[in-house]
Amino acid sequence: MKDLRNLLIDCRIELRKYIKDFHKTEMCDKLDAAIASAGRPQAETVVAEPAIGANKTLTTNQVGLAWQRAARDLKFSHPDLYEKLGNDVMRLLDTKTLVDPGTELENLGAEVEKMKQAQETLKKQQDAIAAERDALLGALATAVPELDDSADRFATALARIEWLQTAIASKQVVSGKNAGSQAPSEGPVPSDEALVAIIAGTRNFSKDQLDWALGEAMVLCGFQFTPHELIEQGHPHIAQIIQDARSK
Numbered sequence: 001m002k003d004l005r006n007l008l009i010d011c012r013i014e015l016r017k018y019i020k021d022f023h024k025t026e027m028c029d030k031l032d033a034a035i036a037s038a039g040r041p042q043a044e045t046v047v048a049e050p051a052i053g054a055n056k057t058l059t060t061n062q063v064g065l066a067w068q069r070a071a072r073d074l075k076f077s078h079p080d081l082y083e084k085l086g087n088d089v090m091r092l093l094d095t096k097t098l099v100d101p102g103t104e105l106e107n108l109g110a111e112v113e114k115m116k117q118a119q120e121t122l123k124k125q126q127d128a129i130a131a132e133r134d135a136l137l138g139a140l141a142t143a144v145p146e147l148d149d150s151a152d153r154f155a156t157a158l159a160r161i162e163w164l165q166t167a168i169a170s171k172q173v174v175s176g177k178n179a180g181s182q183a184p185s186e187g188p189v190p191s192d193e194a195l196v197a198i199i200a201g202t203r204n205f206s207k208d209q210l211d212w213a214l215g216e217a218m219v220l221c222g223f224q225f226t227p228h229e230l231i232e233q234g235h236p237h238i239a240q241i242i243q244d245a246r247s248k
Helices: 002-018 026-039 056-077 079-093 101-143 153-176 192-200 207-220 227-233 235-247
Strands: none
Touching: 002 026, 002 079, 056 079, 101 153, 153 207, 153 227, 192 235, 207 227, 207 235, 227 235
16 A cells, blocks of 8 residues: 555656646545545555455556546546656557557457458358369269279379370371271270280271270279370280280
8 A cells, every 4th residue: 555655646746747736626636535545554444455465466457447547537638648648658668559458359359350251251262162173073074984983083083184185186196097907887895806906916996995995904904004105005005904804
C-alpha cells in the first residue's frame, strides 16, 4: 500500500504540472481521498489484503485495469494530458505504437475470418484438381483398357500414354510399308502360325495385332518395357515373348 500511495502522489504532482487549477478539480479530490486511504494502517482497511503470494497476479491486473479506465476518462476530459501519458507509456515500453486490447481482438478476429475464407478457397481448388485428375485417368483407362490399374495408377497412366503414342507411330509406319507383308484378314489376336511366321521374319503383325501384342507383351514382361521400347526390339522379339508364354 505504501508503494501505491507514493505512485498516487507522483500522479498528483504530474497532473498539477499540466492542468491549470488542478487542485480545484474533482479528480484531485479523488486522488487525495485515495492517497489518504492508502496511507491508513493495515488494520483499518475494510477488506483484508490477501496473503503474500495469494492472487498476486489478479491484484496486479485489477490495478492495471483501474489505471486503464482512468486513462480512458482523460482521453475525453483532458485529451492533451491523455496524449502526454500515452507518450510516456510508449517511452517506458520502448515502443512507437500502442494498440487497444479491444481493437487488437477485433483485428485478430478479422484475420481469422480471412484465413478461414482462404482455406475454403484452397479446398475448392484442390477438389477441382482432384476431379480433373480422376477424369483424365478415367479417359486413359477407357482408351487403353488392356492395362489394368492393379499397380500404381499414375505409373499405369504413363504406360497408357506411351502405348497411345507408340500406336500412333506404328500406324504411321505400317501405312508406309508394303501391305503384302501382312495378313489383313486376320483378327487382332495372332494365331500360333502367325507368331511362327513373324518370329521367322517372313511377315509382321497387322495394326490391330500389334496393338494387342504390345499390351500382352508388357503384361508378360511385368511392365519392364514401354511400348516404344518393345517396338524398337522388333516384331519378332514381341512374337517370341508371346509364343514362349503360350508354350508353357
